[in-house]
Amino acid sequence: MPDVALAVTGLTVNYGGVLAVDDVSFDAERGMVLGFVGPNGAGKTTMFDAITGFARARGRVVLEGHDVSDLAPEARSRAGLGRSFQDARLFPSLTVFETLAMAFERHVRAEGVVSTAIGAPWVRRSERRVSERVEELISLMGLGAFRDKFVSEISTGSRRIVDLAVILAHDPSVLLLDEPSSGIAQRETEALGPMLLKIREQTGATMLVIEHDMPLIRAISDEIVALDTGSVLTRGKPDEVLEDPRLVSAYLGTDHQIVDRSGARRAQPPAKKVAAKKGRQRPLQAKRVAKEA
Numbered sequence: 001m002p003d004v005a006l007a008v009t010g011l012t013v014n015y016g017g018v019l020a021v022d023d024v025s026f027d028a029e030r031g032m033v034l035g036f037v038g039p040n041g042a043g044k045t046t047m048f049d050a051i052t053g054f055a056r057a058r059g060r061v062v063l064e065g066h067d068v069s070d071l072a073p074e075a076r077s078r079a080g081l082g083r084s085f086q087d088a089r090l091f092p093s094l095t096v097f098e099t100l101a102m103a104f105e106r107h108v109r110a111e112g113v114v115s116t117a118i119g120a121p122w123v124r125r126s127e128r129r130v131s132e133r134v135e136e137l138i139s140l141m142g143l144g145a146f147r148d149k150f151v152s153e154i155s156t157g158s159r160r161i162v163d164l165a166v167i168l169a170h171d172p173s174v175l176l177l178d179e180p181s182s183g184i185a186q187r188e189t190e191a192l193g194p195m196l197l198k199i200r201e202q203t204g205a206t207m208l209v210i211e212h213d214m215p216l217i218r219a220i221s222d223e224i225v226a227l228d229t230g231s232v233l234t235r236g237k238p239d240e241v242l243e244d245p246r247l248v249s250a251y252l253g254t255d256h257q258i259v260d261r262s263g264a265r266r267a268q269p270p271a272k273k274v275a276a277k278k279g280r281q282r283p284l285q286a287k288r289v290a291k292e293a
């Protein structure tokens, strides 16, 4: 088995003249947490879209030694790439238990419609197996109190945990999490770091995590990659990267609140006043490229 779980080479995504991802290359060693930071519009989500096959891209994506660059998203997922989105996508009218059972069933479905309809013994065995695995996952993720609640009844933070559990039901070797802390309460964010580390420990999965929450990404990452305008600015240990002046200036003039929260600006002179913006919205800074023939 190679030590590199995921190797990305020359990944490039061009959206109608906007170079959203510009020749990005990196390796993620097996079992590591690799963080990704960078200002809004830096290309982080698009990079995940390209790795998982949702965006058309140039470059190569090699998962556990297998080139998956030409596979559709579904096939990449079956090959072991598990991916969360910036907003959790779940059915509100299912309970947490039903949601996870469905996720396992989709993963291990081996029985045909007829054998399911006649209640063949192997189907019942498989149902028992599914329910045992759901219970294990509920316990790993601390979802016991929400087991029989509808997805529509639980908080955004708990929904994110359920979303994560759905991805884990597919037994991914590499997990890509896009802003797992987005939209959740501070207290829940504090619980998120230890939970992600526990998942890594119990599943051995390699994790790629995009985050704007600097204390969280600093706490969980073995290394961090900083992106700006589609390119890799730098990669290294969390403290080095988060204090790198190039990253600080990529954030400055964009959203000072994030830099303040990161603590990265302490050593800098007071910044010029930047107009406070709601949320994290700011003009996007993707690289414009010359018109292609």
Ligand SMILES: Nc1ncnc2c1ncn2[C@@H]1O[C@H](COP(=O)(O)OP(=O)(O)OP(=O)(O)O)[C@@H](O)[C@H]1O
Pocket: 015, 018, 020, 038, 039, 040, 041, 042, 043, 044, 045, 046, 047, 284, 285, 286
């Ligand atoms: N489907 C799309 N079609 C056209 N352009 C897109 C599309 N998705 C993203 N872009 C552009 O690609 C660039 C990178 O966007 P992306 O969403 O990847 O940034 P990000 O780093 O994830 O930002 P954020 O931190 O706000 O989530 C932006 O200029 C964006 O406008």
Ligand SMILES: [Mg+2]
Pocket: 044, 045, 046, 086
């Ligand atoms: Mg994004």
